Amino acid sequence: MVRTKTGIQGLDKALMGGIPEGNIVLLSGGAGTGKSTLAMQFLMNGASLFGERGLYISTEQDRDELMKAANNFGWKLDDLESKNLVKIAYFDITEGNDFLNRVDTLVQNFKPKRIVIDSMTTLTDSLMISGIGKKDAFSMVQIQETVSPIPRTEKVVAKSILYNLIKKLKHYKVTTLLTSELPEEHKALSADGISEFITDGVIVLHYLGIGSANFRNLQIRKMRYSSHEKDIISYSIASKGIEIQAEESLEI
Ligand SMILES: Nc1ncnc2c1ncn2[C@@H]1O[C@H](COP(=O)(O)OP(=O)(O)OP(=O)(O)O)[C@@H](O)[C@H]1O
Ligand SMILES: [Mg+2]
Numbered sequence: 001m002v003r004t005k006t007g008i009q010g011l012d013k014a015l016m017g018g019i020p021e022g023n024i025v026l027l028s029g030g031a032g033t034g035k036s037t038l039a040m041q042f043l044m045n046g047a048s049l050f051g052e053r054g055l056y057i058s059t060e061q062d063r064d065e066l067m068k069a070a071n072n073f074g075w076k077l078d079d080l081e082s083k084n085l086v087k088i089a090y091f092d093i094t095e096g097n098d099f100l101n102r103v104d105t106l107v108q109n110f111k112p113k114r115i116v117i118d119s120m121t122t123l124t125d126s127l128m129i130s131g132i133g134k135k136d137a138f139s140m141v142q143i144q145e146t147v148s149p150i151p152r153t154e155k156v157v158a159k160s161i162l163y164n165l166i167k168k169l170k171h172y173k174v175t176t177l178l179t180s181e182l183p184e185e186h187k188a189l190s191a192d193g194i195s196e197f198i199t200d201g202v203i204v205l206h207y208l209g210i211g212s213a214n215f216r217n218l219q220i221r222k223m224r225y226s227s228h229e230k231d232i233i234s235y236s237i238a239s240k241g242i243e244i245q246a247e248e249s250l251e252i
Pocket of ligand 2: 035
């Protein structure tokens with residue numbers, strides 16, 4: 001089994017060495033839980049430790065904002081970009097809806113070993129609104145309707161869009177992290193309630209504020225083709241990014 005190491009000590013151990021190569025993994029969590037940090041760190045480590053090319057598709061923070069975030073953790077994003085090891089692609093979702101074609105062109109040209117889409121939630125929301133997304137989704141729904149009529153609910157449209165997107169991503173055979181916003185107290189594992197079933201893996205990030213103390217923990221909820229740690233894992237966001245807390249410190 002070839003694995004893609006996150007380069008985050010403790011997380012790779014919990015993943016029995018890393019994410020199985022080619023898996024599409026959902027990284028979900030509430031606001032400020034560290035989704036973008038973990039996703040960026042995955043690409044930074046891939047490039048600087050393993051010489052693997054990483055493509056960061058951002059629908060939320062633009063290039064300048066991502067540079068600011070990387071500098072904050074001391075990551076040499078500009079260096080890695082000039083060495084052609086990392087590419088930032090910012091998609092302004094208010095402009096155009098040619099998302100799938102743009103991703104295709106980027107992947108064919110850049111040939112990444114790692115992909116991040118931050119965030120999947122913004123993206124699917126925008127595809128839902130855009131004409132192309134609707135057209136694709138509706139044509140898929142119509143095919144199914146010839147067999148058995150199903151209501152054209154928003155959920156069906158969203159599901160079709162996600163299937164299309166994830167099918168396309170799987171075809172690349174590139175290890176991919178998709179971030180998904182998860183409101184507090186949300187029962188599902190993704191904002192759409194669908195992607196956790198069609199992705200190969202799910203890692204959920206939690207933030208617990210108790211009095212003046214706060215705790216961050218994550219859980220690998222699913223990782224196809226691999227055994228993995230099932231328990232909750234404590235982590236912190238420190239000056240160099242995500243750090244997994246050693247198990248010993250939990251036993252105090
Ligand atoms: N230098 C630092 N030291 C410690 N913690 C930091 C540092 N820089 C950022 N953080 C923490 O990281 C958090 C931001 O993480 P990040 O942007 O990755 O979260 P996110 O899950 O992507 O959030 P969003 O839902 O807004 O996209 C900040 O709210 C802050 O708590
Ligand atoms: Mg973010």
